[in-house]
Amino acid sequence: MEKIQHSHIQVQGLKLHVAQIGTGPKVVLFLHGFPEIWYSWRHQMITVANAGFRAVAFDCRGYGLSDHPPEPEKANFNDLADEVVALLDSLAIDKAFLVGKDFGAFSAFMVAVTHPERVLGVTTLGIPFLIPGPLGIQLDLLPKGFYVIRWAEPGRAEADFGRFDVKTVVRNIYILFCRSELQVAGDNEEIMDLVDPSTPLPPWFTEEDLDVYATLYQNSGFRTALQVPYRCLQLDCGITNPKVRAPSLLIMGEKDYVMKFPGMEDYMRKGIVKQFMPNLDITFMPEGNHFVQEQLPEQVNELILTFLNKNSST
Numbered sequence: 409m410e411k412i413q414h415s416h417i418q419v420q421g422l423k424l425h426v427a428q429i430g431t432g433p434k435v436v437l438f439l440h441g442f443p444e445i446w447y448s449w450r451h452q453m454i455t456v457a458n459a460g461f462r463a464v465a466f467d468c469r470g471y472g473l474s475d476h477p478p479e480p481e482k483a484n485f486n487d488l489a490d491e492v493v494a495l496l497d498s499l500a501i502d503k504a505f506l507v508g509k510d511f512g513a514f515s516a517f518m519v520a521v522t523h524p525e526r527v528l529g530v531t532t533l534g535i536p537f538l539i540p541g542p543l544g545i546q547l548d549l550l551p552k553g554f555y556v557i558r559w560a561e562p563g564r565a566e567a568d569f570g571r572f573d574v575k576t577v578v579r580n581i582y583i584l585f586c587r588s589e590l591q592v593a594g595d596n597e598e599i600m601d602l603v604d605p606s607t608p609l610p611p612w613f614t615e616e617d618l619d620v621y622a623t624l625y626q627n628s629g630f631r632t633a634l635q636v637p638y639r640c641l642q643l644d645c646g647i648t649n650p651k652v653r654a655p656s657l658l659i660m661g662e663k664d665y666v667m668k669f670p671g672m673e674d675y676m677r678k679g680i681v682k683q684f685m686p687n688l689d690i691t692f693m694p695e696g697n698h699f700v701q702e703q704l705p706e707q708v709n710e711l712i713l714t715f716l717n718k719n720s721s722t
Contacts, residue, residue, distance in 0.1 A: 412453060416473070419494045425473035426466045426495070430457030434720055435501050438465040439492065441510020441534070442633055443581045445472045445624050447617075451705035452507065452712060459713055464504075466495060468512075470632020472624040480632040484640040485511075485540040489518035496526060505716055509533040509701060511637035514540055518645065520652040529655040529719045530685075531712055534664050534698050536676050537652065537684040540637075541644040549670040553593040555584075559638040568598040569630060575622035577630075579609065582618075585698045586610050588663040612703050655719045656688040659711055661696020661703075689715075 416423040427446045436456050438449040446465040453463035467474040468488060477483050492515055496504060505528045508516035513535035520527045521539075538544045547557055559565040569577045580603040584591045593599050609618065625633075660667070660676060667673050675681050682688050691711055693700055701708045 411457075412450075417495065417498050419491060419498050422469055422475040422477065424466050424469065424475070424491070424495065426464065426499075427453070428462065428464050429453050430460070430462040432460060432462050434460065434716075435462045435464060435504040436716065437492070437496070437501075437504045437506055438463065439506060439508040439512030439515050440465070440468065440471070441508075441512050442637060443578055443585075443621065443625070444509065444512075445621060447620050447624070448509065448699075448702060449507075452701060452709055455705075455709040456713065456716065459716070461505075461716060464495075464499065464501075467624070467628075468632075468636070470636070471628050473627060476628070476632050480635050481639075483632055483635045484643050484645070485514055485518060485636065486645050488515045488636060489522065489645075492516075492519050493523055493526060502526070503528050505529045505531070505719075507531045507533075507712065508535070510535060510698070514538065514637070517650070517652060518647065520654050520656075521647055521650045524653060527654045529657075529715065530652060531657040531659065531715055533659045533701055533708070534661070534666055536658055536660070536672070536681045536690075537650075537688075539645060539647050539650050540641055541647075542642050545641060545669065547642065551590065551592045553595070555591045555593070555599045556638060556641070558593060558599055559634055560641065562639065565599070565630065565634050565638075568600050572600060574626045574629075575618060578621045578625055579603075579618055582609065582613055582699070583607050585665070586703075588665055588668070588697065590665055590668050610699075610703065613699075617702075650684060652685045653687060655715070656685045657711065657715045658688060658690045659693065659696075659700060659708060660690065661693045661698065661700040663694075663696060664698045664700070666698065
């Protein structure tokens, strides 16, 4: 971890916090989800760097140590996809492998569709091919108390989170999102109420890890993080007839609650997703949950490295 170098890089008028390790022309850019941060890729960054790749991870705008956009309530997924391309430009990186988790997968898909010349390959964890917009995740098919729907409502998550310190909020979200069922609150409760305060952290997530996350979210707060992804998920991003032709890998934990989204399992298992990603391989991990890259890092690292080596030009 101490070999990972940190800097702030000016991208589209914002200072982004960037973490890097490794050197050389073959680059892997890691894109985090929520409630994650660059740190959620710590295990993968070190492994791919040791294998001869340059590993880059960053805090998305408004997350961690990166600047908030001037108007967080107007931020959207197009901003994030543009940010990825602009960061590659700022780092003088022509092409990269993209590895995205959770909403970071959306950014990876969008860049691969709109800037295919910049993408050597795409690996996503926890999210099969989806583009933000009304046809992406059909929220009307999910329970009204589902966390995504609750947090899309301006002010609701702020009031819910505001009852606790930031560390407790992050702790609760990690505990909740490890579960294999959908996180649905009743009419008279909020999402944070779904966690018994005595529930321990998962064994692969230490108090030290929690401290890192809490410190970063204490710095950034949740203002931009609630806007992207939750409050812009249904905004049409203007992409029609999307297709990712780059070599692709989907790593999906079978105990990931995303598997319970309506139609999601059939979409993956029946190969419907390959209509959009014809060069896609899918690996299901029987014990994997929504944080599979932190939960089972050695297995995930092996899958990612095999994919990278297979698709790297000699």
